[in-house]
Amino acid sequence: MEQVKTMERTETMLLNVGPSHPSTHGVLRVLVELDGEVIVRAEPDLGYLHRGIEKMCEGRTYHQCLPLMNRVDYLAGEANNFGFCLAVEKLLDLEVPKRAQYIRVMLTELTRIASHLFWLGTHGHDLGAMTPLFYAFREREKIMDLCEMVSGARMFPLYFRVGGLAADLPEGFMEKAWEFVKTFPDLWKDYDNLLTQNIIWKQRTVGVGTLTAEEAMNWGWSGPMARGSGVDWDLRRDNPYSSYEDFDFKVPLGTKEGDTYSRYLVRMQEMLQSNLIVRQVLEKLPAGPIKVDDPRLSLPPKELVYTDIAGLINHFKLIQEGVTPPAGEVYQCIEAPKGEFGVFIISDGSGRPFRVKIRTPSYVVLNATEKMCTGRMLADLIAVIGTMDIVLADVDR
Amino acid sequence: MHPAADFLKAKFPAEVVEAGEYRGDTTVVVKPGRLVEILTALRDDEDLSFKYLSMIAAVDYHPASPRFAAVYNLYSHKNHDRLTLKAFCDSDGAPVLPSVVKVFATADFHEREAYDLMGIRFLGHPNLKRILLPDDFAGHPLRKEFPQRGY
Numbered sequence: 392m393e394q395v396k397t398m399e400r401t402e403t404m405l406l407n408v409g410p411s412h413p414s415t416h417g418v419l420r421v422l423v424e425l426d427g428e429v430i431v432r433a434e435p436d437l438g439y440l441h442r443g444i445e446k447m448c449e450g451r452t453y454h455q456c457l458p459l460m461n462r463v464d465y466l467a468g469e470a471n472n473f474g475f476c477l478a479v480e481k482l483l484d485l486e487v488p489k490r491a492q493y494i495r496v497m498l499t500e501l502t503r504i505a506s507h508l509f510w511l512g513t514h515g516h517d518l519g520a521m522t523p524l525f526y527a528f529r530e531r532e533k534i535m536d537l538c539e540m541v542s543g544a545r546m547f548p549l550y551f552r553v554g555g556l557a558a559d560l561p562e563g564f565m566e567k568a569w570e571f572v573k574t575f576p577d578l579w580k581d582y583d584n585l586l587t588q589n590i591i592w593k594q595r596t597v598g599v600g601t602l603t604a605e606e607a608m609n610w611g612w613s614g615p616m617a618r619g620s621g622v623d624w625d626l627r628r629d630n631p632y633s634s635y636e637d638f639d640f641k642v643p644l645g646t647k648e649g650d651t652y653s654r655y656l657v658r659m660q661e662m663l664q665s666n667l668i669v670r671q672v673l674e675k676l677p678a679g680p681i682k683v684d685d686p687r688l689s690l691p692p693k694e695l696v697y698t699d700i701a702g703l704i705n706h707f708k709l710i711q712e713g714v715t716p717p718a719g720e721v722y723q724c725i726e727a728p729k730g731e732f733g734v735f736i737i738s739d740g741s742g743r744p745f746r747v748k749i750r751t752p753s754y755v756v757l758n759a760t761e762k763m764c765t766g767r768m769l770a771d772l773i774a775v776i777g778t779m780d781i782v783l784a785d786v787d788r
Numbered sequence: 789m790h791p792a793a794d795f796l797k798a799k800f801p802a803e804v805v806e807a808g809e810y811r812g813d814t815t816v817v818v819k820p821g822r823l824v825e826i827l828t829a830l831r832d833d834e835d836l837s838f839k840y841l842s843m844i845a846a847v848d849y850h851p852a853s854p855r856f857a858a859v860y861n862l863y864s865h866k867n868h869d870r871l872t873l874k875a876f877c878d879s880d881g882a883p884v885l886p887s888v889v890k891v892f893a894t895a896d897f898h899e900r901e902a903y904d905l906m907g908i909r910f911l912g913h914p915n916l917k918r919i920l921l922p923d924d925f926a927g928h929p930l931r932k933e934f935p936q937r938g939y
Contacts, residue, residue, distance in 0.1 A: 437919060437920060438918075438919060438920035438921060438922070441920040441921065443929060445905075445930060446905075446929050446930055446934070446936065447936070449936065450936040450937075481811050481812075482811070484811060606893075608839045608840050608865065609839070609892060609893045609894065610893050610894050611840065611841055611842070611892065611893075611894025613842075622865065623865075624865050629868040630868055719810050719811065720810065720813070720815065720859075720872075721810065721811050721813055722813060722842075722861055722870070722872065724842070731842065733842060733843060733861070735843070735845050735859065735861070737847060746845075746847050746848070746930075748843065748845035748847075748859075750842060750843040750845075750861075754897060754901075755843075755894055755897065755898075757897070758893070758894055758896055758897040759893075762893075787920055788920075
């Protein structure tokens with residue numbers, strides 16, 4: 392019998408992953424060049440969700456920019472507004488009252504937990520672990536409820552204002568927040584039990600998408616991505632803003648190799664640390680005003696608008712003309728759930744920003760896709776996209 | 789003055805145009821010619837150690853001239869310190885700057901974005917093409933002459 396000869400093929404194959412692929416968390420297209428099942432080249436193609444937010448900001452008053460900021464990283468709306476408000480307040484050289492600072496910290500930390508839970512659920516789901524999603528969304532829903540209590544909206548809360556907050560905490564909020572804070576560490580164990588020692592999970596994540604600390608800095612990584620590679624850096628601790636120095640928390644670090652598993656551990660620990668910060672806020676929350684007492688920045692109380700002519704004029708002027716910071720350029724960044732979220736504002740002294748640049752962590756992280764994937768299997772690309780914790784609205788802006 | 793500003797003035801006296809501080813942010817305006825050397829020096833200096841490029845923001849200062857500038861925001865993990873470098877493009881018609889991808893890998897996407905939205909070309913960039921907008925898009929929307937609505 393004649394022997395069958397194996398045919399040798401040396402050409403590579405191009406494969407489109409996305410733009411509508413369930414594991415790309417939005418509309419991201421990755422053009423992958425494959426040699427068999429090994430990735431030779433992976434080029435992210437972005438912009439499907441570009442809304443021109445930076446350009447839109449130039450035609451709006453500072454307060455009108457806030458709803459846009461919500462939609463930059465829609466899983467962490469509060470964090471984006473936080474960064475933007477702080478940047479405008481830096482332009483104004485203004486410090487908001489202590490109570491407002493604490494409440495801002497609390498909501499941002501709750502948002503961080505919610506964002507990490509979303510990452511945990513979807514990342515697990517992408518790699519074949521279906522169950523964590525249900526557990527993670529169970530707790531995320533409680534945080535969404537808390538957001539709804541303060542602002543009326545779940546995904547796009549608009550609670551922070553330049554100069555403070557829109558309103559004080561509603562009745563019953565503290566009790567619900569306490570309930571969450573007390574129960575969360577126990578519920579957290581559910582995810583930990585499901586994944587941390589899970590052999591399949593480890594096989595899919597250990598050693599995948601590695602980047603050393605030195606490289607992580609070179610690629611501009613921040614937040615949990617950098618800490619997962621062992622970069623000991625947290626803006627909340629190292630450049631404290633909004634009274635973060637009042638709270639006691641640890642910065643979890645990953646291994647020096649910085650693989651997907653290490654970043655998983657970092658984010659898991661961060662949830663507990665955020666929970667700890669929320670607990671401290673609830674314990675220490677001071678009484679007092681929730682916005683600065685300055686008619687050029689804060690809207691007057693509603694009853695004054697209806698009954699007092701000065702209040703009505705004040706309200707009208709502030710809505711029409713907006714806040715007018717002096718001319719200047721500032722950059723302010725915060726530790727958002729996904730890393731360094733920065734806002735660079737150039738003011739020309741008018742009520743509308745001259746230029747707003749939004750530095751988002753997802754956009755920067757995506758740059759290293761090829762670096763993390765080359766030489767690995769196609770299935771690892773899904774793990775890499777998951778571990779980057781990108782939100783495409785955050786990437787494209 | 790910030791030690792990095794003094795460092796740059798001592799090492800690149802002909803390049804530093806001005807250095808200033810506003811609300812705690814130090815901004816050093818430099819000439820674009822030796823930008824790569826300046827960033828390399830800031831990165832490799834033991835004391836300053838600006839090893840992290842946070843972002844590059846392209847700015848259109850229309851109607852002022854020179855119009856276009858790129859703002860480089862650097863961070864030092866050692867000192868937990870920030871520095872802003874700004875370089876104006878020589879030409880208003882065809883703005884060009886040297887690419888710093890070789891110094892900071894992260895500059896890749898930032899420069900592509902600046903090219904895409906503001907039309908600044910970065911010489912030496914390995915893959916300078918549009919990133920957020922489609923390849924056949926006409927114009928650069930962050931420029932001041934680009935309309936806010938009605939496009």
